């Protein structure tokens with residue numbers, strides 16, 4: 001396998017999670033008698049540009065399922081994050097009715113609705129039909145497409161250059177990272193700004209967040225790697241913020257190389273130094289992660305086996321990628337986690353891929369009164385444990401497995 005950015009051959013494995021089906025391939029009841037396709041789930045690191053990357057086995061179109069799409073507006077925490085982002089950017093970059101904001105992976109318009117509220121013209125770009133349609137219904141102009149050089153060039157031909165572009169939690173999901181980044185350098189006005197939010201590799205490694213590894217997630221990014229990849233594709237990083245989303249993300253600010261007017265913030269230099277101090281540009285940083293993964297997985301299994309011996313009922317909250325990675329790697333089946341619940345009605349009454357654990361609505365928690373509820377999206381544990389606080393009425397407790405086993 002060759003590096004997606006620099007074409008160097010990849011020798012070093014960072015994490016090997018065996019095999020699993022794509023995490024959004026939920027099964028209907030009539031599919032339970034049929035086999036499933038399992039792909040290797042392995043992440044390697046490039047010793048030349050330090051891009052950490054998953055091996056690619058399927059077409060990305062297979063990963064964008066309209067039926068099970070994630071609607072960003074389902075999470076109140078995420079909506080608040082989007083609103084604050086829009087207010088900050090509008091003030092900092094003095095955006096107004098003559099500006100143009102483009103969001104790539106705009107989902108159901110969860111973020112651009114706040115741009116629209118400020119009367120700033122905007123456009124969303126979103127490949128998933130169901131979410132793009134939801135945005136259009138909200139009155140957020142949305143183009144249903146994948147972003148890259150080709151689309152950027154056609155927008156420029158239509159006079160749609162951007163003052164601000166937002167790309168939150170999409171950079172890591174893009175197979176052709178060079179084409180994607182080049183697209184922004186084409187789309188930006190000379191004084192325009194592109195921001196990107198993505199989970200920080202440093203947090204993944206330090207806090208054993210191995211369940212953020214799944215097939216749809218191609219890149220695991222450090223600032224060192226991002227800076228190199230951006231520069232090679234016409235963008236210069238001029239500022240960075242560390243933000244709490246997804247267990248610790250970076251918000252990177254970039255401008256057109258050799259054209260942009262923003263001076264490089266001290267925060268960029270400091271974070272690069274911090275990554276170097278921890279050795280992100282040395283192979284030793286990547287050794288030993290597999291042992292941390294196995295340790296976290298084994299502790300969770302020990303807990304589940306003990307609960308099973310005590311005849312305690314354990315169920316899960318959240319039928320999404322993180323949970324699927326954990327469950328499939330750990331080999332958890334219905335004997336250990338009898339069902340999961342999820343807010344998304346499209347997933348209810350289906351089954352998790354691989355493990356085939358059934359998915360129900362939250363109502364099932366109230367009916368079955370389980371002793372333990374495992375919160376698979378550990379990054380939302382505060383929001384979810386408060387939403388489900390009624391399980392305390394029957395002595396129920398919450399469990400998270402990452403960064404370490406916690407029962408509370």
Ligand SMILES: [Zn+2]
Pocket residue numbers: 003004005006007008046047048049050051
């Ligand atoms: Zn490389």
